[in-house]
Amino acid sequence: MFWLLGLIWGSSFIYMKMASELISPSQIVLLRVLFGLLPIALYAHAMGALKWTHARHLGHFLVMAVIGTIAYYYGFARGSALLLSGVAGALSGLTPILSFLLALLILREEKVSATRMAGIAIGFLGVLAIARPFNEDIATTNLEGVFFNMIGSAGVGASFVYAKKYLMPLGIPASALITYQLGLSLLILGVAIDLDGIGNIWSDVYVAAGLVLGLGVVGTGVAYIIYYFIIDRLGAVSAASAAYIPPVVALAIGVVLVGENVDQWEYAGAALILAGVILVNRKTAASGTSQRDLPTPDEGIHLDSRVEPGNPRRN
Numbered sequence: 001m002f003w004l005l006g007l008i009w010g011s012s013f014i015y016m017k018m019a020s021e022l023i024s025p026s027q028i029v030l031l032r033v034l035f036g037l038l039p040i041a042l043y044a045h046a047m048g049a050l051k052w053t054h055a056r057h058l059g060h061f062l063v064m065a066v067i068g069t070i071a072y073y074y075g076f077a078r079g080s081a082l083l084l085s086g087v088a089g090a091l092s093g094l095t096p097i098l099s100f101l102l103a104l105l106i107l108r109e110e111k112v113s114a115t116r117m118a119g120i121a122i123g124f125l126g127v128l129a130i131a132r133p134f135n136e137d138i139a140t141t142n143l144e145g146v147f148f149n150m151i152g153s154a155g156v157g158a159s160f161v162y163a164k165k166y167l168m169p170l171g172i173p174a175s176a177l178i179t180y181q182l183g184l185s186l187l188i189l190g191v192a193i194d195l196d197g198i199g200n201i202w203s204d205v206y207v208a209a210g211l212v213l214g215l216g217v218v219g220t221g222v223a224y225i226i227y228y229f230i231i232d233r234l235g236a237v238s239a240a241s242a243a244y245i246p247p248v249v250a251l252a253i254g255v256v257l258v259g260e261n262v263d264q265w266e267y268a269g270a271a272l273i274l275a276g277v278i279l280v281n282r283k284t285a286a287s288g289t290s291q292r293d294l295p296t297p298d299e300g301i302h303l304d305s306r307v308e309p310g311n312p313r314r315n
Contacts, residue, residue, distance in 0.1 A: 001233075002230055005230065008218055008219055009242070010252075010253065011253060012214070012250075013076070013088050013092070013250040015219065016028055018211075023198055027197070027198045031215075032077075033182050036215075044176050049179075057172070061184055064159055064180075068156060075150070082145030084261075086262055087262065088145065088250070090130070091273070092250070096243050097124075098150070103160075115282055116282075119282070120276060126272030126275075129265050130266055174228040243277070247270055251270055
């Protein structure tokens with residue numbers, strides 16, 4: 001399940017790249033949320049996780065919808081439209097690094113060390129290697145694509161931090177939280193975006209299948225279910241470390257299966273980002289335990305509504 005999740009997340013970038021040839025990034029997000037909501041909502045309903053009493057936390061769900069779904073998905077969709085899919089996937093490795101920085105600034109609970117700061121510096125060197133602002137021939141497209149990918153990474157990173165600070169104490173099942181988050185996102189997107197031309201996605205059966213099944217049903221709905229299943233079985237640290245896999249998978253798909261012309265700068269940038277993530281999440285010598293800097297919404301938010309906070313099985 002762990003490796004399957006990494007494969008699902010990593011393959012999402014090629015689906016976004018293909019769909020961007022037919023519809024706009026915002027329309028990609030709308031369809032992704034729509035078809036991703038269906039399986040997770042059915043799962044939440046089957047588990048009895050949806051409660052009317054959760055409505056009093058609507059404000060928190062709305063914030064999560066904006067930063068953890070709309071900004072996250074739109075940033076990656078727009079970035080994938082501007083960059084090679086493998087390069088866009090490689091840049092997604094910034095998520096743990098940006099999550100650590102946000103947690104450091106907002107939660108003030110994370111420990112700063114020379115190793116971690118070196119990891120941040122190395123990760124951003126990787127971004128510069130991909131963006132190459134010094135190369136006028138590619139700088140405009142690359143810089144814009146990198147910017148939107150960083151918006152996506154910052155969005156999901158900010159959602160982790162927000163969930164840790166405000167949603168942890170609520171004990172809301174994860175499947176319910178994601179259902180509310182995606183549902184509100186769908187309402188916002190349905191009102192805000194221009195739907196003109198969205199039907200173009202159905203002109204290519206393979207692209208449509210990639211968006212609906214690969215990006216929506218599997219890449220969003222099923223991926224969330226697997227993610228929280230792993231959390232429930234292996235813990236948050238193991239689940240969060242699945243973030244190492246998508247950049248490698250996305251780059252491999254782009255180069256081997258699609259034949260994207262990734263150059264040495266982009267390979268080097270991907271390697272530097274991965275090295276930075278490893279350093280940021282490195283175990284401390286003193287405790288021998290992982291000082292995880294990627295806060296996840298599972299802490300206090302459980303997979304199954306029948307698992308209550310403080311249950312020994314969770315401990």
